[in-house]
Amino acid sequence: MKTKQQFSYWNPYIVGICIGILIILLFVITGRGLGAIGAFSSVVATIMKGIAPEHALSNPVYSEYISGSGHPLKDWVVFEIAGVCLGGLISGLLSRRFKFEVIKGPRISSINRLILAFTGGLLMAFAAKVTRGCTSGLALSGGAVLSLGAWLFMFSVFIGGYSISFLIKKVWN
Amino acid sequence: MELIIAPIRFNYEVSTTVILVFALFTGLLFGFFLEKAGFGNASVLIKQFYFTDMRMFKVLFSAIITAMLGIFWLSYFRILDITQIYINGTYLWPQILGGILFGFGFVLCGLCPGTSCVAAFTGKIDGLAVMCGMIVGIFIFGETAPSMAKYFNFSALGDVTIYEILQMNYGLVVFLIVIFALACFWLVGKVEERFNKKLS
Numbered sequence: 065m066k067t068k069q070q071f072s073y074w075n076p077y078i079v080g081i082c083i084g085i086l087i088i089l090l091f092v093i094t095g096r097g098l099g100a101i102g103a104f105s106s107v108v109a110t111i112m113k114g115i116a117p118e119h120a121l122s123n124p125v126y127s128e129y130i131s132g133s134g135h136p137l138k139d140w141v142v143f144e145i146a147g148v149c150l151g152g153l154i155s156g157l158l159s160r161r162f163k164f165e166v167i168k169g170p171r172i173s174s175i176n177r178l179i180l181a182f183t184g185g186l187l188m189a190f191a192a193k194v195t196r197g198c199t200s201g202l203a204l205s206g207g208a209v210l211s212l213g214a215w216l217f218m219f220s221v222f223i224g225g226y227s228i229s230f231l232i233k234k235v236w237n
Numbered sequence: 238m239e240l241i242i243a244p245i246r247f248n249y250e251v252s253t254t255v256i257l258v259f260a261l262f263t264g265l266l267f268g269f270f271l272e273k274a275g276f277g278n279a280s281v282l283i284k285q286f287y288f289t290d291m292r293m294f295k296v297l298f299s300a301i302i303t304a305m306l307g308i309f310w311l312s313y314f315r316i317l318d319i320t321q322i323y324i325n326g327t328y329l330w331p332q333i334l335g336g337i338l339f340g341f342g343f344v345l346c347g348l349c350p351g352t353s354c355v356a357a358f359t360g361k362i363d364g365l366a367v368m369c370g371m372i373v374g375i376f377i378f379g380e381t382a383p384s385m386a387k388y389f390n391f392s393a394l395g396d397v398t399i400y401e402i403l404q405m406n407y408g409l410v411v412f413l414i415v416i417f418a419l420a421c422f423w424l425v426g427k428v429e430e431r432f433n434k435k436l437s
Contacts (some may be wrong), residue, residue, distance in 0.1 A: 072272070073275040076295035077422075083241040083272050083296065084303020091308055092316075095244030096323035098267060101375075104368075108375040124386075125379040143257045147264020148271070152355030155272035164360040167347070168278045174362075176363060181279075181363040183381060185370025186345025186377070187338055187352065192350060193378040194335035194389055197325055199349040200267075202332075206298065206325035208304035210398045210410060213327030218297075223338020229286035232344065235419035237285050 071159050087208055092158040094140075097205025103145035104189060105129055110136045125193070169236040180235060242318040279347030286344050288432040291425040302418050309411045319431035324351055336366050336402040346370070 078101035087097050088110040112120035113136065120126040130136045156162040168177035195217050197206060203221065206214025229236075251322035274296050275281040284290035343349060346367045348356055353371070356364025382389055394402075400410040 073281075073292075073295055074273040076274055076292040077299045079270050079274040080296040080299025081303045083267065083300040084307065086263065086266055086270070086313070087300065091304075092243040092311065093245050093259075095246050095321055097304075098263075098351075100349075100354075101371075103340065104350065104371050105375055108372055108379065111372075112376075112379065115285055123379060123383055125382050128312045138253060138257065138280075140256065140260045141259035144264035144267070145351070147261040147266075147315045148268035148351055149354045149358040150261070151265035151268025151270075152269075152272045153358040154265070155269045156277060156355075156359030159272070161272070161277065162359050163392035164362065166357070166362045168363065177363055178366045181346045181366035182370035182373075183349075184344070185348075185367035186342070186374035187344065187370075188342030188367075189371035189374030190351065191335045191339035191342060191399060193382065195332045195339065196328060198339070198351070199297070200351045202299060202325055205304075205323075206295075206400070207301040208308060209319075209322060209324050210305065210400060210407075210414075211325040211327060212397050212399050212402050213329070213332045214325050215327070215399060216327070217332045217339075219396035220336025221340040221343060222331045224337035225286050225344045226340075227337075227346045229280050229283075233287075235345075236280070237287065237348070 071161075083204070083206070087205060090205075091176040093211075094223055097201070097208065099197070099205070100143065100145060100148070100200035101142040101189065101201060102141040103139075105193070106139050106142050169234070171234050171237070177235075239313055241318045243311065244321055267351070268340065268358075271352055271355045271387050272359065275363070276348075276352040277359040277361065282352060283344070283347040283350075291429055294425055295422065298418050298421060300419050302415055305411055308409065313370060313408070319334070324398060326398040327394040328390070329394060331389055332393065 090097050106129045109120060111125040112123075112126050113130045119166040120130060129139070153162070165175055166174040169173060188198070195202060197217070199221070200212050207218060254262050269279065275292060276296070281290065282293055285293035307320070308317060312319040344354070346363070348364060350371060353364045353367035357368055400407045403410065
């Protein structure tokens with residue numbers, strides 16, 4: 065029984081409180097919260113700089129991340145997300161949940177699941193650029209400081225999600 | 238009364254290496270907590286949208302409530318200067334319509350940007366596919382946004398908070414949100430019970 069408990073998920077409220085305390089510490093120490101999408105933006109900007117430096121520097125979406133003097137990947141949120149990957153890996157290994165597999169509903173093929181995952185990721189990242197933040201940077205961190213936009217974003221995500229979830233029931237159930 | 242000591246912020250005397258190691262450590266804890274919540278697995282996270290396991294809501298809201306209360310009390314006791322912390326800017330329509338689009342993407346892939354990294358690094362191939370999709374999504378935005386900037390900057394309201402727009406007391410809004418959240422926690426418990434019964 066003890067071993068089973070060791071490998072099961074934590075109580076969601078306990079996890080929430082842990083993440084909340086982490087955000088408080090971050091605001092006290094650095095003056096801002098967590099983020100995620102910014103790391104992907106830095107990576108894309110760095111790739112574009114490598115392929116077409118002039119084009120990348122003249123584009124405001126990319127230049128924001130690459131116009132500084134240091135290397136664009138030597139950035140707070142890039143290292144934070146590298147930490148997220150590492151932390152997930154550590155917990156996955158300790159909880160024996162690390163496994164190469166495709167997580168999907170019972171009625172969908174793996175290849176279709178991967179196509180949908182790619183498409184969903186594409187839409188989500190595009191949307192997060194429009195909204196200036198994702199679930200971590202806007203909903204979670206902005207929500208904690210009561211940013212109006214953060215709360216509007218959060219409710220919109222739920223509205224958007226629930227408005228199609230039952231239409232694509234077969235994907236997941 | 239002159240007690241304010243935070244945000245501490247890193248000044249230039251702290252080396253870049255120290256800052257980046259701190260960022261890595263912060264992320265490590267965040268990723269660890271996300272995996273422990275079950276969010277490295279899309280089939281766990283997606284249950285939120287079928288009302289069968291509302292972990293996503295519980296974690297998100299309890300984290301927001303905890304951080305909101307901490308920040309409020311630290312500023313109330315003049316330890317944290319609330320005017321010096323980062324408040325995400327409000328862009329009314331881009332954030333509402335973009336949020337809906339984000340919700341579509343979320344339900345299609347079952348993960349969010351942060352949790353896709355946790356999924357990928359616990360071996361889930363679909364997590365990796367989400368990360369690849371995100372790279373392409375940002376590229377498409379990068380190539381199209383400059384010509385559509387006026388739409389993306391439409392209805393910008395600045396760094397406005399809920400209590401400022403409602404012209405209400407900060408503490409009162411915090412209190413009302415806590416009450417709202419507690420009511421939601423009770424409600425989602427009932428909803429889960431109902432939908433799980435329906436399925437079995």
